[in-house]
Structure formats: C-alpha cells, structure tokens
Amino acid sequence: MVQVLRADKFYTRSWAFNERSIKVKNTLIIIVTAFALSGCAGLTQMQDTVTKFDQGAHSVSTAQMSLFHQVQAAECNRNFYEKAFDFSQGQQIPFDLMEPCTNKELTDDQLAIRQKLMDTITLYADAIQTLANGTDDTNLSTNSKSVASNIQNLAKQQGFTAVTSTDTSALNAAVVAITSMILDHTKYKEIKEAASAVQQELTTVVAELKNENTNDIIGLESKKTAFSNQLKAAVLKSRETRGVASFLDVVEAHNFIPSIFPSPQNADQLNKALDALVAANQALANAKNGGAIPEISDLISRAQQAVTLFNSSK
Amino acid sequence: MPTPSQQINLASAIDNIRAAENLLKQQINAANDSLTAIKLSNEFNNLDSFLSELLHAQNSADDASFTNATTALKSHASGLQADEATIKGIVDDVNIAANIISYITQALAFIAKL
DSSP states (O other): OHHHHHHHHHHHHHHHHHHHHHHHHHHHHHHHHHHHHHHHHHHHHHHHHHHHHHHHHHHHHHHHHHHHHHHHHHHHHHHHHHHHHHHHTTOOOOOOTTOOOOOSSSOHHHHHHHHHHHHHHHHHHHHHHHHHTGGGSOSOOHHHHHHHHHHHHHHHTTOOOOSSGGGHHHHHHHHHHHHHHHHTGGGOSSHHHHHHHHHHHHHHHHHHHHHHHHHHHHHHHHHHHHHHHHHHHHHHHHHHHHGGGHHHHHHHHHHHHHHHSOOHHHHHHHHHHHHHHHHHHHHHHHOSTTOOHHHHHHHHHHHHHHHHHHHHTO | OOOHHHHHHHHHHHHHHHHHHHHHHHHHHHOOSHHHHHHHHHHHHHHHHHHHHHHHHHTOOSHHHHHHHHHHHHHTHHHHHHHHHHHHHHOSOHHHHHHHHHHHHHHHHHHHTO
8 A cells, every 4th residue: 555655646746847847948939039030030031131231332333334334335325426527627637427445544455354353243143142151152153253363363363443543552452352251151050240241441442443433534534525525616607597596406416415425423323332332341240140231221222222322324 | 654754744744735725615605706716726636636646645554655646646746745835815804815825835845755
C-alpha cells in the first residue's frame, strides 16, 4: 500500500513535471517564433529599402548620362550653327549639312571615363542589394565583377581626372575603395556596416560628379550665349528687310534656343539627386530594420524628377 | 595632365576670356543694326573658339594631349591679338573697348606662362 501510495505520488509528481515541461516548451516556442517573425519583418523591410536605394542609384545614373550626352550634342550643335552662320553671311567655306561631329570639350574617351565613375556608384548599390538579399543571392554577376575590376585598375593608374587637379588622387583613392568593397562585399555582415564603410568615398565621387556637372553647365551657357548672339544678328537683319513680319522670326528664334541647349535647372536637379544619394547611403549606414525610408524616398523622388526633366528636354 | 600652377593659369585665362565675352554680349544686345551685331558676333565666336581650346586643355587627361592643347593655344594667340584691334574698331564706347582688350591681354599673358 505504501508502495502503491509512493508510486501514485511518483506518477503524480512525474505528470506534474511533464505538464510544466510542456508549458515551458510551448512558451519557448512562442517566444522563438515571435523573434523569428520580427526578424523576418525587419529583413523584408530592409530588403525593400535597399531595393529602392538601388533603383534610385540607377535612376541618378540614367539622368547623369543624359546630361553628358546632351553636353556632347550641344557642342555639336554649336559647331554646326557657327559654320551655318558664316555660310549665311556669304562666306566661301565648305559647308556640309550632314557633317559628322567630333567632340573636343567632352570627348568620347572622357565620356567613357565619366560613365565608369557613375558605374562605380551603381555597382556599389547593386552590391548592397545582393547583401540585403541574403544567402539566396550574395554574389554579383561575373560581368559586374569584371566591370568593377576594370574600374579599379583604371583608378589605380590615376585614370580619373578631377576638375581641380589637386583632387585627382583623392578621387582615384575613393574609386579604389568603393570597387574594393564591391569586389569583396560578402565580408560585410550587415548593410549598415557596408554602407558606413564607403560613405566618405561615395561623398568624394559624388562631389566630383557635381563639379563636372557645374562645369558643363557653364560651358553650355557659354554656347547658348554665342548662339543667341547670332540669332540676334539674324532677327535684326530680318527686321531691316521684313519690318513687323520679323516678329515671327523673333518668336521662332526664342523658342528654338531651349530646344538645343539643356536648361541649367536640369543639372541643378541632378546635383540634388546626387546629394540625395549620399544622404540615403548615410541613412542606410545608421538604419535599424530598414529605417532609412525618408531619405530613400527623397532619393527616388529627386532621381525620377531628374530623369523626367532630361527626357522632356531631349 | 596640367600641373597645379598650369591649372591656375588656365583657369585665370578662362576667367578673362569669359569676362571679355560678357562685355561683348552686352554690346551685341545693345546693337541696333545687323552689320554691327554680325561683326560683334564674329568676334564673340573667335573668343569662344579660343575658350573651347582652353577648356580642352583644362580637361586633358594625359601629358601628351595637354602638350598638344597648349601648343594649339599658343599658335592661336596671334589671332587673338588681331581680334583686339578689330574689337577696338567695332565697339563705339572707348572705355568698354579698352576693358574688353584688357581682359584679352591678360588672358594672353596667362597662356604665355603655360
């Protein structure tokens, strides 16, 4: 009997222990699940944020390349209309309406180098994106790695030239640092760590792009002025010969100028988009669970506006 | 590639040519007959071509292209001196003409240092 009683007690205690154990296990499962779910939500938000950062960087790149091409086109237009003006005055010069253009102020080689500077930024954004994607997609494509490697080699040979020559070595060092991060991005465990590592270098590259844009716009304004001088001479002649009918020529001349020279406001907008890119990266460097949304939204908005401006002025 | 002192000389020459262009532009805006406007525009274009060469030199990415660019600049300097005399004959206002010529002379002095 005693043995039975003891056995009962034993079973009772054992059952109670098992019940407590199950309760503890269930509680642990709930806690672990809750943590896992919150982690998943944070990762998803960060992935979304970084995807938008990548899109913003690519949009800025598109707008930047549009400006470069418009700068080249403006130089070609200027050269053509200069000859056309001489021709219209009766000068005996060779004048070909379909003359091919060779750029001197922004040559194709220089444009290719500027493209590489922009590629440095987009490849960096792509590398950050692959980090955010986690284990499924941690590596950049072979092509992207090859491009990054070529850019790095160019920078190591001081192939990038700053507007101010004293800034050239810092610019090349910045490109080397960013491309190193791109080629070796998997060593970073977190987005914020990777973003923080290149913030200073990204600022240097963006500052140089902005300097080039400002310089280009000064050059474009100079060409626009030269062109408007010739139109002024033409409308004066038109007034002398046609009287009030020359008003129609004035209207046409006035409307024609912006169609061949991009507005300085476009470059201003582009420079603001570049600033937004740096601010967005800074926000990523400080972000927790994707908390860089205001800066990323600003980047997307400014970059899209810049792209729209350049598309509308084509 | 231009050295820092060459960069400064180039930038100073560019500033002076642009200042001369600004004054010429004012004269073109004020012109009331097509012949004067054409003559001034032609002078402006000559300055602008020279400005393009200066910018080309400034953007040179290597020593060889910089040497070529500065050689071209120096060979065209005599043309700029001829423009000084022409501008003096076109611009009615003696003081403005003197200012334009002064800017061109200063630009030539910076180019001579390259």
